[in-house]
Amino acid sequence: MAEGQPIDQQVYDDLIARGKSERVALAKARAAAVRKQRQAEPDETTTSTTERAQGGVPAASEPAGGRDPEGAGQPARGALTAEQRRERVQQALAGGGQDGNGNGHGGPGGPRRQMPLAPPSGVQQIKGKQEDKVYTWPHLIASEFVALLTILAFLVVFSSLVDAPLQELANPTESPNPAKAPWYFLGLQELLLYFHPMVAGVTLPGVMAAGLIALPYLDRNPSQRPENRKTAVTIYTLFMVFWGTLTITGSFFRGPGLNWVWPWVDGIWFNL
Numbered sequence: 531m532a533e534g535q536p537i538d539q540q541v542y543d544d545l546i547a548r549g550k551s552e553r554v555a556l557a558k559a560r561a562a563a564v565r566k567q568r569q570a571e572p573d574e575t576t577t578s579t580t581e582r583a584q585g586g587v588p589a590a591s592e593p594a595g596g597r598d599p600e601g602a603g604q605p606a607r608g609a610l611t612a613e614q615r616r617e618r619v620q621q622a623l624a625g626g627g628q629d630g631n632g633n634g635h636g637g638p639g640g641p642r643r644q645m646p647l648a649p650p651s652g653v654q655q656i657k658g659k660q661e662d663k664v665y666t667w668p669h670l671i672a673s674e675f676v677a678l679l680t681i682l683a684f685l686v687v688f689s690s691l692v693d694a695p696l697q698e699l700a701n702p703t704e705s706p707n708p709a710k711a712p713w714y715f716l717g718l719q720e721l722l723l724y725f726h727p728m729v730a731g732v733t734l735p736g737v738m739a740a741g742l743i744a745l746p747y748l749d750r751n752p753s754q755r756p757e758n759r760k761t762a763v764t765i766y767t768l769f770m771v772f773w774g775t776l777t778i779t780g781s782f783f784r785g786p787g788l789n790w791v792w793p794w795v796d797g798i799w800f801n802l
Contacts, residue, residue, distance in 0.1 A: 535560055536567075537556065537559035537562075538566065539559070541555075541558060541559045541562040542555050542556065542559035545558055662754050662755060697801075707786045707787065708786050708787065708799055710781075710788075710800065713777065713800075716776070716780035717773050718731060719780055720777075720780040720784075721734060723788060738769065742766075742769070749762045781800045784799065785797075786799065
């Protein structure tokens with residue numbers, strides 16, 4: 531244990547008993563001793579002030595170097611007592627007197643100097659709010675590159691396994707049965723089996739397209755996270771399920787004459 535560094539023996543023994551290391555216990559015991567010493571300083575200052583008021587403190591009790599050699603009555607630098615420091619702080623707050631270096635502040639009407647204030651120990655650093663954004667590189671570019679490789683691998687495997695030859699030239703005098711539109715129009719063709727052509731080909735597609743266009747203006751939530759956009763995600767999911775069901779039905783469950791067939795019984799009447 532180093533000389534001249536008192537410790538709080540009770541705190542030290544308690545920490546050692548609780549299994550703390552000697553280094554940690556010694557550091558905390560020293561800190562506790564310093565805190566006790568600081569708490570005891572006001573009592574000593576009050577006692578010293580009372581004795582001086584009663585004239586009970588002899589001149590020999592003045593700290594060494596407490597007066598300057600010229601006897602001008604001004605305390606020497608670095609030898610101020612607690613009472614003198616308190617008085618100078620009060621004078622500085624009142625706008626007059628001297629600071630710790632003996633510099634005058636001026637009278638009540640003169641210029642005042644603000645005392646430096648130490649920030650409290652409980653001040654917390656305020657950080658900016660995290661926004662819903664990522665950088666283009668590497669986050670966006672890396673994700674797009676992975677998606678590109680995935681689609682490329684799927685197309686290579688699909689083109690290797692599926693035979694999709696070119697058919698004969700179209701014959702205007704002979705219509706194939708069933709006459710199906712391309713797969714991306716099979717949803718509209720399926721609607722024609724249930725509604726009038728004006729409703730299936732103009733009204734319903736127009737309403738759905740207008741709803742998708744107006745959706746960003748109706749749902750003004752700026753977040754890009756799906757969990758924060760439940761309304762938009764729900765509407766778009768319903769739309770995709772509805773349109774996907776029509777497309778799958780028209781592709782695999784419609785046979786000759788666009789009649790209902792079971793693909794595992796009557797075969798698949800669908801060409802890529």
